Amino acid sequence: MAERQRQLAAAGLGEHGTVALRMPPSAEFVAVLLATWRAGARAVLLDHRLTAAEVARAVDRLHPRVLVELADGRPQFRPLPGGVAEDDDHVLVQLSSGSTGPSKVIGRTAGDLLRELDCYARLPEFPARGERTVLLSSTVHVLGLVGGLLHALHAGVELVVTQRMTPAGILTAIADGTAPTTVIGVPFHAELLAAVAAPPRLPQLRRMIVAGELVRPPLPAAFRERYGVPLGTMYGMTETGVIATDLTGRHHPALQPVHGMQLSLTGGELHITRPHSPYLGLTDPTRWSDGLLHTRDAALLDAATGRITVLGRRDSQISIGGLKVDLNEVEQTLTGLPGVVEAVVVFAGGAIEAYAATADGISSQPSERGGAAEQLRELLGRELAGYKLPRRLYLMPQLPRTATGKLLRDAAALRRQADAPR
Template identity: 90%
Template sequence: MDEQLLAGPDGEPCLRFDAPVSRGTLRALVAERQRQLAAAGLGEQGTVALRMPPSAEFVAVLLAAWRAGARAVLLDHRLTAAEVDRAVSRLRPRVLVELADGRPRFRSLPAAPPDPEAVAGPATSHHHALIQLSSGSTGPSKVIGRTAGDLLRELDCYARLPEFPARGERTVLLSSTVHVLGLVGGLLHALHAGVELVVPQRMTPAGILTSVADGAAPTTVIGVPFHAELLAAAAAPPQLPQLRRMVVAGELIRPGLPAAFRERYGVPLGTMYGMTETGVIATDLTGRHHPALQPVHGMELSLSAGELHITRAHSPYLGPTDPTRWSDGSLHTRDAALLDAGTGRVTVLGRRDSQISIGGLKVDLNEVEQTLTGLPGVVEAVVVFADGAIEAYAATADGASRAPSERDGAAEQLRELLGRELAGYKLPRRLHVMPQLPRTATGKLLRDVAALRRQVDATR
């Protein structure tokens, strides 16, 4: 901790949330929070759950837990009390830390024996430093453990990327620090590499652009495709000579977004592919090879029946290992992909389970979704298969200003346009135009059919 994340001159700026935080201030804050965690009953190899919004206090408590030799469970601060109770019951932390009136509140929880279905995980000598829940965009969250070695390996991968922020530069972080891109690619890399991390107070185009403009150092913006869509649509953005690039990850981007972003800001929209289980897997930070990505240092990829597999000696999942997710030293991503034997680059095509059969004819839902997203006016789309039929949900640039009856007409127009691009058996039986599509806490498009249908009902 002291060598990898906290080292540096006392006066060096390292964090900016609502106010700047120097390295010396952060070190003092970490030491104080470490004493408070110990007073609350957290010992070495104990477990602390953090339910805190992005803040200097979140960073201090997380680093204090690791400095004490404990494991940290990260819970999104937007979870309801009932969801937090379920997570606590499942993961059994010794201390729960929440933010109240800008200060951390330490709550000691009853001691409980290790739960082999949760934190303890499969028999292994590895000590998990970090426990995360997967995004849950397609179903219940999985419990994923990562060791200190895992995190150091990922930080080394970022350090080897010449286009990624380096000492003396700035990162404007839009992704959640609870999830892997924002946590490791944003927060931990910034502390490790001597990069100032800035988190905007308002996640609006104006708030984000103001955060970029407020510093003179070369600046990289890190977020999800939704954030890039917001910025690409911003009206008359200011001149930003310090902006180097934006980097997005989390889901496939629509085909025209990189060009639209470059046209608006004159810098590339880089892309990354990763998973909570492994962190960053492959990148194209220059935007020159999109949609192909170059695997990061040491990442071994292979294909099995068109599915991307990643070599990994141990299962990242806590509890009994699901052989459909990890087996025989391979992590099964459930993503379809192509591997270029000449360059080693990987092109991720989308979910492996997107292949369905309609009347004996094969349909790739990824193809339908990408085609729908590419239609004029469509900014985002989700295509699912439910009750024996294809359903599509789309948000358009002017969707928020349309009445429900007008959205029905827009849906028919989109279906007609889609029919010019795709065979009839590939067309959605139902197509809904909505003001916006529901997303997970990490900004990923939600693909749960029941939730999508509830959103349609709510918009009416």
């Protein structure tokens, strides 16, 4: 780590400077990250899968002094013109997932990270000293970074980063150790494992924990049936880290807020008490104001237990001919139909559009008479009123995702991918 700190200084970092890391999960990533913090600088985490153009745009927004990338297994330290020193106390800068639009720039202090680590330490079901975590989530983003990497370093947990995100690769990583093992990922990873017809016996597997988006209703039961352990769920944001959990799987879809988290509802939207804005630059008052972070998620709050149930994006409510339609309801109903693995429902051009992936992995255009999409729409019509039905329903082998593994919800991008086979 001392050598990495020397190389950062040689590249012109200096105290209060900013280092942009564009590196895959590795021991070198950890060394450079910790060296950055030891040097009194802030770290900007960029996904290693970003294109050169995307990295250039991020550099223009964030003004780091040094860009670190991996070449031939070794970090390369590149000084950048225009890098500036920062006089605030942020030690970490992350970009939000961008699943519904441009990414937001979010800053977190050392105090923020220590508070979140304390939350994980208080969860009896979370990996503890002497146990293992098989991490499927990216260490560039909040769950993989704090819940995976930093918690493992803080709590003495063995961390296994899986390079092959296939069912066989994940199952091999679990089986390679004997200590009690927790798998951490996104719902997509749980879907992959639940689809394995005859998984091997894994006595070390304690549970899987997923976060990042709503879980398809049948998935927790399907996962428990396959592996005999719970599928725990978490809700969080890049702005705050973990917010609420149900790691036992007993209360799904309800979640218990973590220690110290103060939640409230205003007009059905979930708000989080936070004295300062997490956003760097100008703050949008629709996202943070008067000490409240506006999650833009609709939720239910049980006054008796304090548990919350996240319903999905609050802006999912639309009007069709004067009738209100909740796109979350349409999406959850669609994912509950036989054979549907995942789905995204959007409102574009004055109409509801649905995009779904099935277990068969087939493609189907909505115009195909008698096709699989038309048959699926007929099944959906038995569950929902006619005005709630998608005008167009596309079947795709798989749905596009962001770098964090979240389903992409940009209508134009979805349409382009659906039209590509034609």
